[in-house]
Amino acid sequence: MSTIKDVARLAQVSVATVSRVINESPKASAAAREAVYKAMRELGYTPNANARALVSQTSDTIGVLVNDVADPFFGALVKGVAGVAMEQGLHLLVGNGFHRQEQERRSLELLISKRCEALVVHSKALSDAELIDYALRHPGMVLINRDISALKGRCIALNNQQGTLVATRHLIELGHRHIAFLCSDQAIEDSVARRQGYEEALREAGLGVEAELVEQGPPNEEGGERAMLNLLAKGAPLTAVVAYNDAMAAGAISVLADNGLRVPEEVSVVGFDDLIYARYLRPKLSTLRYPVELMAAQAARLALALAAGQPAPEDSRQYMPTLINRHSIAPVRRPARA
Incomplete structure (x- = not known):
């Protein structure tokens, strides 16, 4: 050689x-x-x-840190960054953090060691203080799906609470009064915000928050199955379900079908994210569109601009989820089953 x-x-x-x-x-x-x-x-x-x-002292590579690139949601995030990298003739380097503090730290350090001046970071385990420290040392670092006031202008986030608020309000408008919530068991702000939106909609409609109608599990299909099985085992009266994400909604629909409950005739189900398979479920899933690919592309462009020495915008950008009403939601057609 x-x-x-x-x-x-x-x-x-x-x-x-x-x-x-x-x-x-x-x-x-x-x-x-x-x-x-x-x-x-x-x-x-x-x-x-x-x-x-x-x-x-630089490279032709954009770095992106995600939870797990094998997850369809984070695959879409990476795709958004990759599109910008391709436009600019740059390479893409991806690190998985798995929502674990030490793994996120190691992956971020690896991206930095490869001299990725532009960094798009999805971090849920690292503290605000540690992310602020990284950002101060690396001007081209942008956070996605996280909003830290000290990093004003360098965050691209989604209003998670507004999403479940809109979904639950819509179900109430359709006559639903016994609405369950499938919550993620991950200790991240997304879980908290989405539950808050659900509870806020119930309170503003004069409905109490029934603890027995809230179940949690891992934010995947198996977690949705487990949470839905627990709800049915308790015999809780319900006519609708708001799920933390599309994966949990898919698991819930499977359990309902196995137990002879028709969606949406007997139980309405709404997801969150609008991943590709939402429109291929049966029935097609009504869900909240999370424009993650669009957000990731904006984050990549912002990271490149900051790495080139341009000033950060005055404010961080917050996107709003949009209700996509397909076939898994319907007005109440029968009394709630006890």
């Missing part, structure tokens, strides 16, 4: 000159560039990207 020394020897220049040519230094003469490029072609030499980054 050829080395930079081999290139220098064949081009009859110094190693320093080869380095200047590779890193596009204006100090390299036209003749030197021609000789070096010719030698590189003859030897089949490809510059090491990490070595170039060490010299230039």
Whole structure:
């Protein structure tokens, strides 16, 4: 395998000159560039990207930190960042944090060590103070799905509480009075905010928050199944279910079908996120659209702008979820079952 020394020897220049040519230094003469490029072609030499980054103190890579790229939601987030990277001719480096503090920290440090000046970070386990410290040291870092007042202008977030508020209000308008909530058991602000929206809608309608109608589980299909099974086991009267996300809603619909309860004729179900499979469930899932791909693209563009030295916007950007009414919601058609 050829080395930079081999290139220098064949081009009859110094190693320093080869380095200047590779890193596009204006100090390299036209003749030197021609000789070096010719030698590189003859030897089949490809510059090491990490070595170039060490010299230039930058790289052609955008870094993105997510919970788990295998999750469809975070796959959509990565897709939004990847689209911007492709537009700009940049590479994408992804780290998984799994909503665990040490893993998020290690993944973020790895992205930084690879000299990703532009960083899109989805972090739920690291504290505000630690994220502020990272952001102060890395001007191109932008947070997504998190809003920290000290990082004003560098956060792209969603109003999670508004989403479940809108969904629950809609069910109440359709005559539902016994509305259950499937909550995520993850200790993150999204879980808290979505439950708050559900409870706020009940209170403003003069309905009490019934503890027996709230169940929690992991934010996936199995968690939705477990939570729905617990609700049915308690014999709680319910005509509608608001789920933390589409995955939990899918699990709930499966359990309802297995127990002979028709959706939406007997029980209405609404999800959150509007992932791709929501429209392929049967019935098609009514849900709250979380424009995560759009948000991720904006976060990537903002991160690149900040890394280039542009000032941050005056305020952080907050998106609003939108109710997508498909086939899993209907007006009350029968008395609540006890």
